[in-house]
Amino acid sequence: MHNLVILLAHGSTDESWSDTFKQFTHSARAKYPNTKLAYMELSTPSLSHAVESAVKDGYQSITILPLFLAKGKHLRHDIPKQLAVLKKKFAIEIDLLPPLGEQAELALAVELIIDRHIK
């Protein structure tokens, strides 16, 4: 397999904040071993480091799923800017998906959670 999935979280100075994202990555890796977690800022590994590693590991393309609920300035500006630099630096295809919150599966998950808790 030559495609790497990067789950991209915001990052935080609070170590325990990352636990949820590590858990997502752990369960996704059980099914898709080529999945890694990276952070936009404040935590490691950084997106830049993850892309550099992917190139070294011989991946030919990267699919990034932002672990963000909504598209704020990070997804509209900061991340595309980081990706433009990385695409220029490394000869690798990078596909940025809409954030988690904009995927149909999320709205369904919200309904299922309500269903499980209020019935």
Add this chain to the structure above:
Amino acid sequence: MHNLVILLAHGSTDESWSDTFKQFTHSARAKYPNTKLAYMELSTPSLSHAVESAVKDGYQSITILPLFLAKGKHLRHDIPKQLAVLKKKFAIEIDLLPPLGEQAELALAVELIIDRHIK
């Protein structure tokens, strides 16, 4: 039905940021009409306003699902503090669920999204 579900988002000065959360609420309301959206800060209606309205509307209990991926200082400190004040002020039962990101449905949604996009 005497229980109100409040979907509680962070809030933002960026108006368009809320669109995703409005969309969640819209789809949830199609199935659970007693669902409302509120914000911890920066956007309206505030959590406090939503709880006050619920009391006026005769709801006997409120279930809050935080539309947050991870538990940071807001969910560990700010929101419980707001809820303690509201519970004291209004005679209403309030149940705070773990955030969206800690619900099993979310990890599954991440897997389904990867599945849909990389196959």
